[in-house]
Structures are given as C-alpha cells and as structure tokens.
Amino acid sequence: xxxxxxxxxxxxxxxxxxxxxxxxxxxxxxxxxxxxxxxxxxxxxxxxxxxxxxxxxxxxxxxxxxxxxxxxxxxxxxxxxxxxxxxxxxxxxxxxxxxxxxxxxxxxxxxxxxxxxxxxxxxxxxxxxxxxxxxxxxxxxxxxxxxxxxxxxxxxxxxxxxxxxxxxxxxxxxxxxxxxxxxxxxxxxxxxxxxxxxxxxxxxxxxxxxxxxxxxxxxxxxxxxxxxxxxxxxxxxxxxxxxxxxxxxxxxxxxxxxxxxxxxxxxxxxxxxxxxxxxxxxxxxxxxxxxxxxxxxxxxxxxxxxxxxxxxxxxxxxxxxxxxxxxxxxxxxxxxxxxxxxxxxxxxxxxxxxx
Numbered sequence: 385x386x387x388x389x390x391x392x393x394x395x396x397x398x399x400x401x402x403x404x405x406x407x408x409x410x411x412x413x414x415x416x417x418x419x420x421x422x423x424x425x426x427x428x429x430x431x432x433x434x435x436x437x438x439x440x441x442x443x444x445x446x447x448x449x450x451x452x453x454x455x456x457x458x459x460x461x462x463x464x465x466x467x468x469x470x471x472x473x474x475x476x477x478x479x480x481x482x483x484x485x486x487x488x489x490x491x492x493x494x495x496x497x498x499x500x501x502x503x504x505x506x507x508x509x510x511x512x513x514x515x516x517x518x519x520x521x522x523x524x525x526x527x528x529x530x531x532x533x534x535x536x537x538x539x540x541x542x543x544x545x546x547x548x549x550x551x552x553x554x555x556x557x558x559x560x561x562x563x564x565x566x567x568x569x570x571x572x573x574x575x576x577x578x579x580x581x582x583x584x585x586x587x588x589x590x591x592x593x594x595x596x597x598x599x600x601x602x603x604x605x606x607x608x609x610x611x612x613x614x615x616x617x618x619x620x621x622x623x624x625x626x627x628x629x630x631x632x633x634x635x636x637x638x639x640x641x642x643x644x645x646x647x648x649x650x651x652x653x654x655x656x657x658x659x660x661x662x663x664x665x666x667x668x669x670x671x672x673x674x675x676x677x678x679x680x681x682x683x684x685x686x687x688x689x690x691x692x693x694x695x696x697x698x699x700x701x702x703x704x705x706x707x708x709x710x711x712x713x714x715x716x717x718x719x720x721x722x723x724x725x726x727x728x729x730x731x732x733x734x735x736x737x738x739x
Contacts, residue, residue, distance in 0.1 A: 435694020472533030474661025480638020511638020
C-alpha cells in the first residue's frame with residue numbers, strides 16, 4: 385500500500401533537486417515525442433530557445449507575452465494567498481479592458497497623460513468590481529468561488545462579443561465585427577521597442593511585495609489564508625479582508641486588460657485576454673506565490689509559448705503537436721510541486737498482510 389504524507393519541511397537543496405529532475409524528465413519524454421514526429425529533439429529545443437531569444441524582435445515578442453503573465457499572476461497571487469481560488473482572471477482582464485476602452489473611445493481628444501491615467505484607473509475599477517461579485521457571493525452565501533469566478537469569465541466574454549458585434553461595432557469597418565481603434569492619445573508609449581507595460585509590471589511586482597510583507601492589510605490577508613479562526617480570534621474582520629483582497633486581485637488583473645487593449649491590440653476585442661488569465665494560474669502556482677519569483681517564471685513560460693509558435697513554422701510541426709510538447713513539459717514541472725509538498729511512503733507490512 386502507498387500512503388501520501390505532507391512534508392513537514394524540505395531543504396532548499398532538495399526542492400531544487402526535485403525541480404531539476406522534473407525538468408530533465410520533461411525534456412527526455414518530450415524528446416521521445418519529438419523523435420516520433422521524425423525530428424531531432426536537440427535541434428527542436430535549440431530552435432525553441434532561438435525562437436524566443438534569437439533576435440531583438442523575438443526577444444521583444446517574448447517580453448510582450450511575459451508582461452500580461454507577470455501582472456495577472458501577481459493579481460491572482462493575492463487571492464490565492466487568502467485561499468480564495470480566483471479562476472476568473474480571464475473575465476477580470478476583459479472587464480478591465482472594457483472600462484478602459486470606454487474611456488478611450490469616449491474621450492479620445494484628452495491629453496495623453498490624462499487619458500492613459502483615466503484608462504488605468506478604469507481598468508482597476510472594471511477588474512476589481514468583476515472580482516468583487518464572486519467575493520460577495522462567497523461572503524454572503526458561502527458559494528464555491530472556483531465555480532463562480534470561472535462562470536464569470538464566460539459572462540465577460542459574451543458581453544465583449546455583444547459589444548463587438550453590436551453597439552460598439554465600428555461603422556467604418558465595412559461590416560467587419562470590429563470595435564474602433566483607440567486614438568494616439570489612448571495608446572501606451574513604447575520604450576526600447578516595447579510598450580511601457582513592462583515598467584508597470586516591474587512596479588506592480590515591487591508594490592505587491594511590499595504590500596504583502598510590510599503592510600497591515602497584507603498581513604491580514606496572509607493570516608486569513610492560514611486560518612480564518614485565528615484571524616477572527618485576532619479581531620480581524622474576515623469578510624472585509626476578503627472583499628478588499630479580491631477587489632485588489634481583480635483590479636490588478638484589470639490593469640492587464642487596460643495594457644493589452646492600449647499597448648497591444650489598440651482596441652477592444654475578445655482576443656485581448658488571449659488566455660493569459662488561465663495561464664497565469666500556472667505561473668502564479670509555479671512561483672510558489674512569491675511576487676519576485678513570478679518574473680523569471682513568467683519569462684520562461686513566455687519563452688515556451690513563443691518558442692512553441694516558432695517551431696511550428698521551422699519544423700512544420702502541427703499546432704496540436706506543439707501544444708502537446710508544451711503540455712508535457714508543464715505536466716512534469718507541475719508534478720514536481722506535488723513531490724516537493726508531499727512524499728509517498730510504501731507500507732510493506734500492509735501489503736504482506738493483504739497477501
């Protein structure tokens with residue numbers, strides 16, 4: 385018989401060793417899959433790295449993918465710290481983009497600094513309010529937040545689709561279901577060839593780190609996540625902490641929506657979120673819910689996505705096969721987290737008695 389026991393403590397060396405073994409295992413199994421496709425695994429891996437970092441243009445594209453992953457992961461992390469499983473980042477991104485787009489489309493002539501500031505605030509409000517709905521349901525009726533936040537994603541997608549095909553459809557698009565592009569004032573400026581969302585991402589990582597580790601509210605979120613009974617005993621208003629934390633979590637995800645709409649799409653569409661809300665769940669979890677670690681994890685994940693797209697063209701690998709390759713690598717990496725947190729014990733005595 386096999387028993388699963390939670391590890392009381394694990395050394396840093398052992399946790400790193402488990403992760404390295406998982407990565408090597410992923411490369412070996414994925415290499416066998418690549419071999420079955422008739423390609424040289426080493427050449428494909430080399431091309432994935434080159435596809436992500438081989439030229440200045442590719443580096444920029446990889447960082448453009450990493451930016452929304454970093455910001456959304458930081459937002460999700462705040463909810464996860466409190467053991468509130470916010471699976472609704474996708475919808476929060478879209479609603480943040482929606483309110484930011486509302487400002488951009490209705491006040492296109494405002495000075496650029498003022499317009500972008502208003503869009504930024506609108507993005508926070510849009511994402512924050514959207515996250516607040518399932519938080520209130522949890523507080524009032526103790527609903528399952530995994531289900532409610534997930535369902536809110538689809539409501540947001542349908543709402544943006546309705547706008548895209550209905551009242552916000554650009555009459556100049558010749559019948560194509562497209563929302564009008566933002567004015568120049570509503571578009572994020574670039575620095576080193578990349579929109580300034582990367583600066584916002586770095587600032588947010590630092591702010592969230594300081595917030596969680598050096599503020600009263602951050603301490604309360606951590607305590608509520610560890611034990612609601614302890615939090616109540618310490619005199620904390622658990623419901624208030626939960627509501628405020630979810631507004632902050634959704635608001636940060638809403639910033640992602642504003643950045644993607646203003647800096648990348650320069651318009652609003654259902655493609656703005658691009659699945660980053662779901663992907664960020666993985667990157668947040670892989671980072672161990674540590675804001676500083678989120679940055680390198682998101683960049684490596686962006687490399688995997690960008691490199692996966694590149695090998696489709698370079699080796700004529702079907703998109704489905706490239707996604708299987710990415711999935712295999714993720715499976716092993718996520719699996720390593722299980723063995724870091726738990727260990728399996730073989731109970732030889734029980735197996736003998738069974739015989």
